[in-house]
Amino acid sequence: MPRRRLTRALATAVLALAAATATGGWTFGPHTAIVEGPPPGAADWRADDSLGVPLPDPATAAPAEVAAFFAGLSEAQGAELAARHPLTVGNLDGAPVELRYAANARNWEALYGTEPEPGRQLLSFDPRGRGTFAEVYGDLPAAERVAVVVPGTDNDLDSHRTPTTWARDLLAQVTADAPDVPAATIAWVGYTTPEGAGPELAGDRLARAGAQRLDRFLAGLERTTSTAAAPTVLCHSYGSVVCGVAARDAGAAFAAGDLVFVGSPGTRSGSAAALGTEARVWASRAPADWISAVPNVQFLGLGHGTDPTDPAYGARVFTSEDVTGHAGYTAAGSDALHNLSAIILGAHQLVGCAPTFPECSDVPAA
Numbered sequence: 001m002p003r004r005r006l007t008r009a010l011a012t013a014v015l016a017l018a019a020a021t022a023t024g025g026w027t028f029g030p031h032t033a034i035v036e037g038p039p040p041g042a043a044d045w046r047a048d049d050s051l052g053v054p055l056p057d058p059a060t061a062a063p064a065e066v067a068a069f070f071a072g073l074s075e076a077q078g079a080e081l082a083a084r085h086p087l088t089v090g091n092l093d094g095a096p097v098e099l100r101y102a103a104n105a106r107n108w109e110a111l112y113g114t115e116p117e118p119g120r121q122l123l124s125f126d127p128r129g130r131g132t133f134a135e136v137y138g139d140l141p142a143a144e145r146v147a148v149v150v151p152g153t154d155n156d157l158d159s160h161r162t163p164t165t166w167a168r169d170l171l172a173q174v175t176a177d178a179p180d181v182p183a184a185t186i187a188w189v190g191y192t193t194p195e196g197a198g199p200e201l202a203g204d205r206l207a208r209a210g211a212q213r214l215d216r217f218l219a220g221l222e223r224t225t226s227t228a229a230a231p232t233v234l235c236h237s238y239g240s241v242v243c244g245v246a247a248r249d250a251g252a253a254f255a256a257g258d259l260v261f262v263g264s265p266g267t268r269s270g271s272a273a274a275l276g277t278e279a280r281v282w283a284s285r286a287p288a289d290w291i292s293a294v295p296n297v298q299f300l301g302l303g304h305g306t307d308p309t310d311p312a313y314g315a316r317v318f319t320s321e322d323v324t325g326h327a328g329y330t331a332a333g334s335d336a337l338h339n340l341s342a343i344i345l346g347a348h349q350l351v352g353c354a355p356t357f358p359e360c361s362d363v364p365a366a
Contacts (some may be wrong), residue, residue, distance in 0.1 A: 063220035066094030107363025131157025138184030152237030168332035211246035218255040230257030240264035282316035283308035286323035316360035319341035
């Protein structure tokens with residue numbers, strides 16, 4: 001590399017570090033421990049011969065295989081397995097939704113000593129480490145429209161205000177916009193997120209691990225929501241990195257109809273086309289969102305690349321003009337919330353397009 005280009009690249013990397021420091025300060029220390037593989041109890045599940053056939057291995061069985069296995073069971077057999085192996089069934093992508101809810105109610109009570117609040121629907125619940133979970137709002141088995149919220153930094157079992165608030169806000173707006181359309185939203189805190197504004201935030205180690213879990217979750221959702229259109233996957237902040245890697249790795253198999261990046265630091269791909277997904281790719285960033293201070297570069301594994309709202313990226317860019325801050329994209333009455341609802345409903349003609357992409361809504365209704 002010529003000296004001038006090397007100097008410019010180094011300066012850009014330093015700027016990225018400085019910007020990240022300015023937005024919260026680095027937290028130096030050991031790498032965040034990633035929760036991987038099935039939760040405790042997998043060995044007992046594999047050894048269970050009560051049905052006279054091997055049970056699908058939670059570490060290797062594809063969601064399609066899991067779904068086919070449970071389809072061959074009676075209701076009583078499925079309920080018995082969920083009662084005997086709640087951590088496995090509650091986190092087994094492809095298993096029936098209602099069985100997972102029941103299993104995760106037991107998992108919640110085992111951890112907290114009390115039943116979850118009435119009406120809570122936990123599609124996954126893993127207490128290892130800082131904890132991961134997925135919570136459903138609405139009637140998922142009956143839904144025709146589904147949205148999955150993938151959040152960024154500092155989300156876990158104890159701290160998850162943004163994704164759960166967004167999921168509730170989105171369901172309320174979609175229901176108001178189309179009361180006759182059954183819908184559900186999911187707050188997917190299903191990966192180990194970065195903590196604070198530390199070095200992990202500028203790298204993709206956690207995103208790569210999270211991407212595998214997201215791809216598997218979406219594949220399981222595809223098998224258990226047969227009445228729904230392919231979901232809208234809404235990715236916020238570092239969640240955009242997770243979604244970008246997941247889409248790129250899965251390619252045409254990425255099980256989403258629409259992929260939406262908001263408040264994104266980049267997606268680890270230089271363009272929407274480079275993601276290789278068949279999903280429609282959307283993006284938006286509020287003028288007052290501090291994420292705009294983070295340079296969109298990649299150098300020596302640092303940074304996440306092109307801003308997906310950049311016209312060169314090729315996403316369909318919609319407006320978020322009246323959004324305040326980094327997490328306000330589902331604020332009541334905001335243009336961003338109305339646009340997100342229209343995307344989820346497949347009413348693309350109602351999306352407010354940014355001046356940089358005036359044809360963003362010029363796509364067939366899904």
